[in-house]
Amino acid sequence: xxxxxxxxxxxSIRKFKDEPFPDAKVREALELALLAPxxxxxxxxxxxxxxxxELKKRISEYCMNxxxxxxxxxxxxxxxxxxxxxxxxxxxxxxxxxxxxxxGVKVYYEKLVPFTYRWGFLNSFAPLKFVLSLAVGxxxxxxxGPFTKAGLQEVASKSVALACENFMLAITALGGATCPMEGFxxxxxxxxxKLPSSARVAMIISVGYEGExxxxxxxxxxxxxxxxxxx
Numbered sequence: 610x611x612x613x614x615x616x617x618x619x620x621s622i623r624k625f626k627d628e629p630f631p632d633a634k635v636r637e638a639l640e641l642a643l644l645a646p647x648x649x650x651x652x653x654x655x656x657x658x659x660x661x662x663e664l665k666k667r668i669s670e671y672c673m674n675x676x677x678x679x680x681x682x683x684x685x686x687x688x689x690x691x692x693x694x695x696x697x698x699x700x701x702x703x704x705x706x707x708x709x710x711x712x713g714v715k716v717y718y719e720k721l722v723p724f725t726y727r728w729g730f731l732n733s734f735a736p737l738k739f740v741l742s743l744a745v746g747x748x749x750x751x752x753x754g755p756f757t758k759a760g761l762q763e764v765a766s767k768s769v770a771l772a773c774e775n776f777m778l779a780i781t782a783l784g785g786a787t788c789p790m791e792g793f794x795x796x797x798x799x800x801x802x803k804l805p806s807s808a809r810v811a812m813i814i815s816v817g818y819e820g821e822x823x824x825x826x827x828x829x830x831x832x833x834x835x836x837x838x839x840x
Contacts, residue, residue: 625680625823627680630816635816665684668684671797678790682816689809732757762807
């Protein structure tokens with residue numbers, strides 16, 4: 610299936626067949642998810658493929674037992690955690706040495722990334738970041754944040770959302786179906802997966818083969834000229 614067909618075919622499926630969707634295809638789609646663009650290539654994401662039947666049942670219940678979760682063959686919990694910059698940064702620095710990257714790129718990861726991704730106890734670094742941004746911004750364009758833990762979690766969530774789209778389109782291209790779910794008890798999901806306080810569950814994606822009456826009707830979108838603005 611080509612990309613355009615996959616984009617047009619992808620739907621949020623509410624009910625799945627009672628038929629195993631191959632693990633190999635889920636693995637392939639997850640590998641493709643990791644190729645998504647993300648903020649500063651810090652890859653502040655984790656994907657929890659729920660294989661344990663008991664845990665899968667619990668996660669389904671935490672998704673309000675909606676049919677998309679209850680009938681899914683696989684559940685993927687997609688997590689954003691800005692603190693994962695500490696995992697990626699040393700590996701990126703080693704990579705930059707190997708490819709002999711420009712010194713400015715190395716400085717970015719050596720100096721700016723730690724400054725940007727730390728928020729301090731009770732967001733204590735936020736005021737300093739804000740004042741520096743305000744001062745520099747008087748003279749030239751500058752990014753206005755993120756300053757706080759919540760702001761950095763938002764950045765990480767944007768990155769994981771891009772990966773989720775890669776994953777869902779890949780599953781569609783491989784003949785499967787998905788449903789990205791936001792209706793879940795995040796507190797209970799985090800506790801079940803033993804996630805740190807810095808983590809946010811961006812979405813939970815159900816995977817399987819499309820069942821009967823799996824959508825509410827033909828895909829609906831408001832007219833594109835109300836959304837696409839040419840100025």
